[in-house]
Amino acid sequence: MxxxxxxxxxxxxxxxxxxxxxxxxxxxxxxxxxxxxxxxxxxxxxxxxxxxxxxxxxxxxxxxxxxxxxxxxxxxxxxxxxxxxxxxxxxxxxxxxxxxxxxxxxxxxxxxxxxxxxxxxxxxxxxxxxxxxxxxxxxxEQAGRAFAFFRMGMNGSxxxxxxxxxxxxxxxxxxxxxxxxxxxxxxxxxxxxxxxxSHIPERQQGGGLLHDLRDGWREVIGRPWLWSIVGQFAVINAVIAAAEAVYGPLVARDHLGGAGPWGLALAAFGAGTVCGALLMTRWKPDRILLAGTLGVFPLALPSAALAVPLPAPALTGVMLVAGVAVEVFAVTWMMALHQEIPEDKLSRVSSYDWFGSVAMVPVATALAGPAADAFGRTAALWGCSVLVVLLTAAVLTVPDVRNLRRRPDTGSEPARAKDGPAGATEPCAAPADR
CATH class of the missing domain: 1.20.1250.20 (MFS general substrate transporter like domains)
Known part of the structure; x- marks a missing residue:
């Protein structure tokens, strides 16, 4: 035997x-x-x-x-x-x-x-x-859990x-x-x-590099949930970077006792991302982008806390909550891309996502000082918070963001290809059926 x-x-x-x-x-x-x-x-x-x-x-x-x-x-x-x-x-x-x-x-x-x-x-x-x-x-069905564990390892490291x-x-x-x-x-x-x-189909080599870039762009622009969230985070990442890289150290120097409390607050944010990833190993939201986008609102809290400014312990708590929230968004975002984007276009779509995420950061950090000089540091920080809230609320007006649901067989066909032109999406069922 x-x-x-x-x-x-x-x-x-x-x-x-x-x-x-x-x-x-x-x-x-x-x-x-x-x-x-x-x-x-x-x-x-x-x-x-x-x-x-x-x-x-x-x-x-x-x-x-x-x-x-x-x-x-x-x-x-x-x-x-x-x-x-x-x-x-x-x-x-x-x-x-x-x-x-x-x-x-x-x-x-x-x-x-x-x-x-x-x-x-x-x-x-x-x-x-x-x-x-x-x-x-x-x-x-365990794709979301897998992405959460991946991000937990990455954030922890x-x-x-x-x-x-x-x-x-x-x-x-x-x-x-x-x-x-x-x-x-x-x-x-x-x-x-x-x-x-070996599980990934061989790429079709038709067209050149510009053709591939246009094809990826059509894939992005043909999905309102995709381009709206990429546009949202182009601004949100920029203002958060300005608040944390420029204003945060200045507020810490003037009101919180120096670099030590600010470093503790940043560490709390990192710990929050690990906790958020751990949460997402258990939680499987049905409306994945709705859950993720609601998790973006707390990202307005750190800038507001710096604008007040809150005492160092309260700021540390706010940063912890923001870390948990951003990780809820990050995992649900990966789930949406995994579920909706054809395998042969994943990297091109990811490149537009990355481009939107980082392109405005250098501009925002460069303009943070002049903005503080022109409007005052407190007003600039409140402006960062308001932009996060307004842009997130605007994204929630997109029906696909509110209604995109996790499919029970999410990722069971990771190398699928969709019929029709690039960027075409499957028809959405009526809300009662989703």
């Missing part, structure tokens, strides 16, 4: 690709969140000031925005895991060279900016390919990586933290090289 097959230690929904992707995301999250701190301190230790830190950060953001759409088209044209591995290799090289420069003791500002730009370019190609790969790695990176920068210096990040990307790239893409 044959011996019984030993039970798998993984849940049924955590397949090979999902496990590899989650492990790789945790590894890079630990390395890269610490490296972001290390890069800033590397600039400062080389004699730079706050403006120089901003220039190095902008050098990463500009190519990220510039190449995102191209990255999405490439990821839908080539095997996604190869795009991811190549992008990881580019980031490994850029971070390794950055580490060598810092450890050598004489890094130049232009060199650090150039290497940051290389890392940003790699991220532009990696992000759409990675999101498409994650969305296609799960199937069945970012929190731990930032704490570890900060400690290591203080003890061994930023150069070694950058070197650790390079090793992390090498390890993650090695894991991603073993991804199985």
């Amino acid at each position: 044959s011996s019984p097959t030993p039970p798998s230690r993984r849940p049924a929904w955590a397949g090979r690709n999902y496990t590899l992707l989650t492990a790789a995301a945790v590894i890079t999250g630990i390395g890269h969140s610490g490296a972001m701190i290390a890069a800033a301190f590397a600039v400062l230790q080389s004699g730079g000031d706050g403006t120089d830190v901003g220039l190095v950060a902008a050098a990463r953001t500009v190519p990220l925005v510039a190449f995102l759409l191209v990255g999405g088209a490439v990821a839908d044209r080539l095997p996604r895991h190869r795009v991811m591995v190549t992008a990881n290799a580019a980031t490994c090289v850029s971070q390794g060279a950055f580490a060598v420069l810092v450890l050598s003791g004489d890094p130049q500002l232009w060199q650090m900016a150039l290497l940051s730009a290389l890392g940003g370019t790699g991220q532009a190609f990696f992000a759409p390919a990675a999101e498409g790969m994650v969305l296609s790695s799960v199937s069945g 970012n929190i731990g990586g930032a704490a570890l990176g900060g400690a290591l920068v203080a003890t061994v210096g930023p150069g070694w933290v950058l070197a650790i990040d390079a090793v992390a990307f090498a390890l993650a790239g090695g894991l991603r090289a073993f991804l199985d893409v």
